[in-house]
Amino acid sequence: MKYVIHNQVVLARAPEGPLAAYLVAFANALGAQGYSVERLKVQVRIAARFSQWLKQRGVGARDIRFDHTILYLRYRIRHVRGQSCVNDRAALRHLIDFLRSEGVIAVEKAATRRVPPAEICAQAYAEYLRDAQALVAVTIINYVPFVRDFLHYCFGDGKVTLSRLRAADVVGFVQLNAPRLHLKRAKLMTTALRSFLRYVRSRGDVTLDLAAAVPVVANWSMPSIPRAISADQTRQLLASIDRHTAVGRRNYAILLLLARLGLRSGEVAFLELDDIDWGSGQLNVRGKSGQRNELPLPADVGKAIAGYLQNGRPPSASRRVFLSARAPITGFGPNGVGSLVRRSLQRAGIDAPTTGAHQFRHGLATQMLNHGASISEIGGVLGHRCPQTTKIYCKVDIKALRTLALPWPGGVR
Structure with missing residues (x-):
């Protein structure tokens, strides 16, 4: 007797095992996520086979763990001949995620691992930026990796003793990393370091003004012509x-x-x-x-x-x-x-x-400039708050202008 699960999803027989009661809801969840009928059929049938396997081993719905999916995949590879198991792994991952979201099974705790002291210190700094400074997530994401690398450079995986930091540590880190980075990234790195060093000084972890020891990255004003699509x-x-x-x-x-x-x-x-x-x-x-x-x-x-x-x-x-x-x-x-x-x-x-x-952003600004738009008008469209940011689009491509130069009367002298 055929058993209808979800619209066109039909099983050869009624599902068995601890997950039988959840297959309809699982199919509806997949449908809501935009899966095609064919993909939905495949995943529901894999879930039904997994449920039957769990029944044979006496595993109840509340006792299901992610490890059971690994054991099941090994069983399929060893015992099922002539059928592909390529879709089973992804389908079972979706099934476990669904069962957790529905509260059928508990979220398993990840195995505890030793968190390096440098990571603990970097995360404390991230919380300070978020809670005390109210910085946006993008800024925190940009700053914290530089601070983490700096702490690892100074202390490795060992204990972080901030009171031992010296100006030579700060200068050495910048000199090592700045040549490897794009100019903007290098300047971002030094900004992040100054922020972090002011933070640890305000907490009393260091007494020296190490933020003043952060080298200034050379900043040539607008060194290159913006790369704009024509x-x-x-x-x-x-x-x-x-x-x-x-x-x-x-x-x-x-x-x-x-x-x-x-x-x-x-x-x-x-x-x-x-x-x-x-x-x-x-x-x-x-x-x-x-x-x-x-x-x-x-x-x-x-x-x-x-x-x-x-x-x-x-x-x-x-x-x-x-x-x-x-x-x-x-x-x-x-x-x-x-x-x-x-x-x-x-x-x-x-x-x-x-x-x-x-x-495309550069291209639009260049076209507006060529049509006589002002710096403020271009900045307004691009959402620039500082006119200096927009001025990069006023740069002139000297090499291109040479092709337009008129010959000097009387020839070259």
Whole structure:
């Protein structure tokens, strides 16, 4: 007798074992995450076989542990001939996650391990930045790895005795690491060190003003021309996108946001449905440090987003505008936007200045400058709070200008 689990998911017989009562809810959860019917069938059938195996070994629902999935996979490999077990591992991981989320089984505690003293000190500093300084998560994520590396450089895996720190330790660490880093990363490293050393001095762990010992990284004002994608390359890229598919409509809308509004990859990734005011044609963008920027929504960008929302975006409870195309359906991440740009450029055969998303931001600013926009106007569109940040786009490419120079009358002298 056949047993219907979820719409088109049918088992040859009624499920057995401790998980039989949870298979329908498991199937519904997979369906809500956007899995196709075929993938859903495979995962439910694997869960049913696992439940039957648990019954044979007398394991109750509350006694299930992740180790049981490992034992089951070994059993399948040894005893099941002529059937592939390639999907079992992922399906069982999804099943265990579902059972934990439903409270059927307890979350297992990870094996305790010795946390290095340097890591404990770095995490205490992170809590200080978050709770006392109220810094945004991105800043903390950028600062803490440098501090962790500094502590490891000074103390290794041993005890962290901050009172033993000396100026030579600070200078040695910067001299070792600065040459390996991009200029901006090197400056970020020294900023993080000064912050940390002021923090430990305020706590009384050190008495010396070691923050003053942090070397200054040489800062040549705007050393290079911004790498901007050209207007022709942008048009070629947008024309190469197949907008007859759901993925194509999504990618086109993302690339158009980058090109027409100069948004950062994170600003595109974290854009939510409520950030779009269709009535007034406004876009509310979350910029750096949490600030909000209201930007006009160009007609072509709005049309592209609407096309994706109506005929491309998968059904989901997520409020993010752009979602992954494959299950589990989740919101885009900043790295995902960068990967999308890289793949799109490769498919279009475009030899762009870089493979990242930031070149569209440079490209928009350069085009605005060429059309006579002021520094303040460009900064307003890009969300710059400091005019100095925008001035990088006023730099002149001397090598390119030489090709436009008129010959000196009478020839070279």
